[in-house]
Amino acid sequence: MNNVHRQFVLNLICLSFLVKLCSTYSYTDVDILYKNLTSGYNKQIRPVIDQSEITYIDSSFNIITVQDISEVQGTVTLSGFFSFSWIDKNLAWNPADHNNIYTMDFPENVLWKPPMVNGNAAKNIKIMTVENMMLAVQEDGRVLFFPGDSFTFTCDIDSSKFPFDTQICTMDILTWGYSNETLVFNDGLVATDLMGTNSGWELSSATITGNVFGKLAIPGVEVKFNFKRRSYFFIMNLLLPVNFLGFLNIFVFILPQESGERIGFSITALLAVVVFITIAEDILPATATPKLAALYELLIQDMALSGCIVISVILSSRIYYQKDQQAIPEWIRKCVGFKFCCCNKKHPYFNRHLTEPNSVHVLKSTDKIKVDLQKDENTNELTWETVSKFWDTVSLCFYLLWFIVGNMKFFIDTL
Incomplete structure (x- = not known):
């Protein structure tokens, strides 16, 4: 009986997946859902029913390439794209009522999105967006926003340990016009799967964390990069x-x-x-x-x-x-004489004559050269x-x- 019941459950699951895969929706279905969701929608208002609630935004960053790190100008240039997502309860729907539509795309100028800016940009500070970009919306109202660009931001470069130096640089992304009482950014991940190789620098690590900037408590994210110079x-x-x-x-x-x-x-x-x-x-x-x-x-x-x-x-x-x-000069004689004095103290004949000044030694024929050397060393020339x-x-x-x-x-x- 248990085997029959287990087989029935498996068949039911497989059938549900087949129904979902086989289900198709038409242009009319998408048009109706689009009009239903955008009718009366105000993109200027934060997407929560109770405006006292906080909107939580998930964030991540994908690096494509590190273009340049300028020690003189104190700037870092890299390209990549962010991934922001939040729940917009005004955009939730039941897929069963719309021929199993689970995801829809909306133009970026139709929906609410947080006005993101690069807070420590090296050049112009502008709202982070892409013209004619589409935002993906899921059935539960989760909005997916993927702004990308070539980012140039300032960094305090310390080259004192060149060529074995490492640089820690941060890119501050702020939300213009909001406070931490309305928006909160969650910590995320920095993906390097799409990243190319830079001949001068190696990315050791990277993190993205939610942060609050300045006395005005501006919410945003801080992307921290740890670059290591290739010193070979x-x-x-x-x-x-x-x-x-x-x-x-x-x-x-x-x-x-x-x-x-x-x-x-x-x-x-x-x-x-x-x-x-x-x-x-x-x-x-x-x-x-x-x-x-x-x-x-x-x-x-x-x-x-x-x-x-x-x-x-x-x-x-x-x-x-x-x-x-x-x-x-006498001072040169003293310097050179001190050197030879220190060397001669190690000579066996020198030590013997110091310890036995009155002793008489029988000289062999083989000692003639040694005696001559000793006389030369003891002379004042x-x-x-x-x-x-x-x-x-x-x-x-x-x-x-x-x-x-x-x-x-x-x-x-x-x-």
């Missing part, structure tokens, strides 16, 4: 080449003075960094609000580093080719060539430390 291009074309040139330039102090290539090498590296900075001017955001881009600071640092290296190489060459007859090598060692350590600290600061600020 800038890493491969700016960050790595400039860092490699800066790092390579430091090793100019290892080249021997006799090669005659030190000054030319350092100047070439400096000019290469300047060329990269010139190229970067067309790529980097031309703004310093609220802070200069970190990559731009790194480029300026590498240029300053290369410039100082050129000066240090010139000074090193000047010192190296000084005549030995010219006396070495200091040449300009030795001072030049000392200067190269100090410069190498200093600029290497400068390079490491500067890059650490860049990555700490951006990541």
Whole structure:
């Protein structure tokens, strides 16, 4: 018996679906329903029987493409369309009385709809609508409104972490002439199914929430976008080449003075960094609000580093080719002598003579070279060539430390 009853219910459901699918309505049916619904309809009045009630509007947004994000102008341009829906009780009907008509389309200038505007538009503020657009109305009086356009709105762009920056931008959609006591917008979803790929930016997340704006409590929705810059291009074309040139330039102090290539090498590296900075001017955001881009600071640092290296190489060459007859200042002797003193303390023969000053050592034939080296180290003779090598060692350590600290600061600020 239960099986017979279950089969009867299934047949009844299938029959109802078939009746619904097979039912057709004519032009006359639609015309009669259209005239019945629009007769006496006033689109200037909010569509509730009791005007003290609140009209609740569901909202969502569909992104089609992100066209441009301008750091200089502080604007975002994207295209898409909204989906707003609300209940208009004046437009409800019984499908059984109208040959099973469940949905009808009405011109947008016939029905009431909330006057929506882009509150933070970068250009003209205008009512959001599309000429000759149709509004879909369902049997229960739910109206579906799909305004679409290319939206340009303002955004506070922070490029201080360029090229690893993320931007949070909001588009404020307001209802002109209404308050939150009459209209309330519900939270919705932001759909990216139709969205194309932007070569410069990636949309990390997006939300749409109902909000109240200003002291006048204007109802509307806030669409929040989280954009992340695609940084691979800038890493491969700016960050790595400039860092490699800066790092390579430091090793100019290892080249021997006799090669005659030190000054030319350092100047070439400096000019290469300047060329990269010139190229970067067309790529980097031309703004310093609220802070200069970190990559731009790194480029300026590498240029300053290369410039100082050129000066240090010139000074090193000047010192190296000084005549030995010219006396070495005492302060230079102290600096260089402190270095050699620290190095000689680690020498085994030096330590042995410190601990056993009166001891006598039997010298073997193999110790002759060591004794000669020890005598050379303990002599007070200091040449300009030795001072030049000392200067190269100090410069190498200093600029290497400068390079490491500067890059650490860049990555700490951006990541």
